[in-house]
Amino acid sequence: MSGPSLDDFVDMPDEVDDETAERLAEQAVETQDMTGEVCPYPQVEAKKAIQRLDSGDLLLQETDHVPSTENVPRAVGDAVDARVWRSGDGLYRIFLRKR
């Protein structure tokens, strides 16, 4: 494959390093395994979860669908602070902290 990959055209939130990702994963009050799922299901489930959570709570969504790293944070909008971790081999963790 020559040229940029699809990852490069996804407008992801700020990325975190491995250590930060591990620490954030331990803080998550809810983890959603969205591997194998495609839009719009992850967006819908993230919005529902964020409504249930309290301010300051952290939702973690795991996915292998790279567009979700842009579409899920955009779907929950200003209700959260979003950050992403990428494994480098196709797995992503989306961290959504409820404001």
Place this chain on the structure above:
Amino acid sequence: MVAETPPEEVRARLEAGEGFDLVDIRDADAYDEAHIPGAENVPLDDLEDAVDDREWADEVIVACYVGESSVQVARFLDARTDAEVSSMAGGYDAWRGDLE
């Protein structure tokens, strides 16, 4: 920024027989179940391999479930091909035409 094409315009242009690639990036099961007549299935996961291996029309319109992943794919194809690429706004969720 890539453009978004309203589904009504896609429908009118298909009915008028205009030449463009309508690329359906949903997974094969969804495509086999029902798809827009004339749409070609290139599942998202196959795109990076397919992009250099095929000819693209002068214009490509990308369609997905709700018109969000198709925006990212349109950005990708816009950069990786010489085609004029847009995303079908609202995706299949907004499609009111025939399916086959």
